[in-house]
Structure formats: structure tokens, C-alpha cells
Amino acid sequence: MRTDRNHTRLDRVFARLDRExxxxxxxxxxxxxxxxxxxxxxxxxFYVAIVWAVLITSWLVRLDWQVMFFRPYxxxxxxxxxxxxxxxxxxxxxxxxxxxxxxxxxSWRQHTLRPLLALGVSLxxxxxxxxxxxxGMGRLGPHYATEIGSNEMWLGGDIFPSGHTANAVVxxxxxxxLASTPRARRWLSALSAVTSLGVGLSTVYIGTxxxxxxxxxxxxxxxxxxxxxxxxxxxARAEDRVFDLRDRWxxxxxxxxxxxxxxxxxxxxxxxxxxxxxxxxxxxxxxxxRPPVYLAPGPHTTRAERSPVSPAGSRRPPHPERHPRxxxxxxxx
Numbered sequence: 666m667r668t669d670r671n672h673t674r675l676d677r678v679f680a681r682l683d684r685e686x687x688x689x690x691x692x693x694x695x696x697x698x699x700x701x702x703x704x705x706x707x708x709x710x711f712y713v714a715i716v717w718a719v720l721i722t723s724w725l726v727r728l729d730w731q732v733m734f735f736r737p738y739x740x741x742x743x744x745x746x747x748x749x750x751x752x753x754x755x756x757x758x759x760x761x762x763x764x765x766x767x768x769x770x771x772s773w774r775q776h777t778l779r780p781l782l783a784l785g786v787s788l789x790x791x792x793x794x795x796x797x798x799x800x801g802m803g804r805l806g807p808h809y810a811t812e813i814g815s816n817e818m819w820l821g822g823d824i825f826p827s828g829h830t831a832n833a834v835v836x837x838x839x840x841x842x843l844a845s846t847p848r849a850r851r852w853l854s855a856l857s858a859v860t861s862l863g864v865g866l867s868t869v870y871i872g873t874x875x876x877x878x879x880x881x882x883x884x885x886x887x888x889x890x891x892x893x894x895x896x897x898x899x900x901a902r903a904e905d906r907v908f909d910l911r912d913r914w915x916x917x918x919x920x921x922x923x924x925x926x927x928x929x930x931x932x933x934x935x936x937x938x939x940x941x942x943x944x945x946x947x948x949x950x951x952x953x954x955r956p957p958v959y960l961a962p963g964p965h966t967t968r969a970e971r972s973p974v975s976p977a978g979s980r981r982p983p984h985p986e987r988h989p990r991x992x993x994x995x996x997x998x
Contacts, residue, residue: 695842697894705891712884716802719825719877722816729875730814733807737870748867755829755864760836761788768843778904780843786896787835790889795831798885799823807872827874827882833861834886842890861886 695701718725738745753759761784768780804825805817818825837860841853865879874882 695894695897701891701894705888708884708887708891712881712888715877715881715884719804719816720818722814725877726816727814729807729877732869732876733810733872736872738872741870744870748870752829752864752867752871754837754860755833755868757788757828757832757836760832764836764839767840771843778907779900782900782903783843783893784839786900787839787889787893790892790896791831791835791886794889795826795828795882795885798826799828804875804878806878807875824874825878825881826885827865827868827878829868829874830861830865830879830882831886831889833857833864834883835889837861838886838890842893 715725765781765784768784772778772780800823802825803819803821803823805811805820805822806824809822810817811820834857837857838854841850841857844850844853861883865874865882868874869876869879
């Protein structure tokens, strides 16, 4: 009786991955379209507006102080254990390792370096832009505030914008950016938005960031994702350069050099005057030198002096007085 195996959901997932093409050529790379340009301009204007609202100590700064005095970690203490673990999704080290492992497997599967290079470019832009804004404006966090109602700017801090929030937007949003189908891109965009939103609110809950820090971190991460199509030519050139270096290294490694040994010099044999036969010809330099033939010690005769051997019959010399076996002579001596 034949029984069919019931395939689990994991088997179906791996079966679908096995059908994935090795270097898909029809994957639509995001371009800097008009729609994306409008989004980039609107996000940049929102970014500047948030910074200006904090600089002039507007209603946004007053909202920051109200949320800080509300102390969410004291209002809902039962969430503290969960939030401590959830906020790790915004830390650069663990999230970069997890996403790089997935994108590395995908790069190996599809024989392309674009996923890893796109991740590297996005993290580089994140470090440069967010790091420069943090240390340039130097805002202090809620735990280190010095004056109630002030914006705490240019006092040596490094929390504006929120690095956790911006890192969550970029790290998880790069998965949506590199999605191969529109449906996957929509689902991953929604998932990354919810994850980054939760990470930002977690930092406000713990009290490490102002609410305006989180809002500016969302805008900073979104600006990086929207600007990535400008860097696609750089990513393509870097990928071609890496593959070119790999091909050269493989060609250099696969080229087998001939084994270098002692060079055989041409040997000229002098003619032998005490032996019969013509003198051997000298060995030309281009002809390979044969190993010497081992000869037993003792005198040797030439081929002409040896007794001829008939091709058929016995190798013993003929004996006229010997009779073949099975016959008896008439008289015995």
C-alpha cells in the first residue's frame, strides 16, 4: 500500500525557494520616479519642520515634557519586561547581523551581491546622516534634562534624532526595498513600519528619548530609504568590480604552473671504438632525455653475434643426434 507524505508548511516554503531563479533578471529595481521624489521632498520638509519646532521651543517641546512627566513606565509597569526585549529590534548590532544573514543567503542563492551592497550603503548613510545630526545638535535626553521646559539643545547630548528608530526604519525597511514582487514589498513595508513604530514608542516608554526624537528618527530613516535609488549605479559598479576581481583571482589560481625541476642538459655520447655497430647519435636539446637502461654486469655481444632464434618451435639449438620423445632407436649404444 503506497502512502503519500503530508508536506508541512516548511516543506512548501523550501520548495518555493528551490524554484527561485538564480540571478533574476526581471526584478524591478526601485527608480527615482516622480512619486518617490514627491515623497522625498515631503519627508525632507517634515524633517526640517521638526528640527525648527524644537529649536524655537514650540508646542512640540512642551509635549515632550508632558510625556516625560507622565512617566509611561510607571503607568504600565507590567509592560516593562516585554519592552526591554522589544527595543532590541532597533539596536544596530543585532538587527544588522540578522538582516545581513538573510540577505547573505539570498545573495548566495541568486549569485548577486546587490542585497548585501544595498544594506551596506544604507547603513553607511545612516551612520553619516544621523550621527552628524546627533552630535551637531547635541540635545540631552529626558534623564539628563537640566531645565524644565527647555529644548536641551547644544548641551553635549546625542539623542536627537532617535538612532533606535532610524535604525529600525532602515534595517527592516531594506527588506521591503529589496523585495522581488509588489505584493511582498507591500507586506514588508507594513511590517517594517509597525516594527519601527513600536521601537520608537518603546524608547519613549523607557524614558531614553523625547517624543520629538522618535518622530525625527522616523523621518531620518525614511529619507535614507527614499534616497537609495540614487545609489543604485554605485551599487552596480561595485558589484561588477567585485565579480571582476573574483574572476581574476580564480583565473590566476586555476592556472597551473609547470613543475620546476632540474634542467636536463644535452648529453653527447662519444663513439665506441672497441664495440661493433654504429656510434649512437647525440641527443638533441629539444628531445626529452630518456632514463638510462639498466644492463647486467658482464661482457655483452652485439645483435649480429647472437645466435638466431626461429620464431616457431623450441628455443633450444638443433641437436642432430637427439630423437624426439616417444620413439626408440633400433640399437642402443
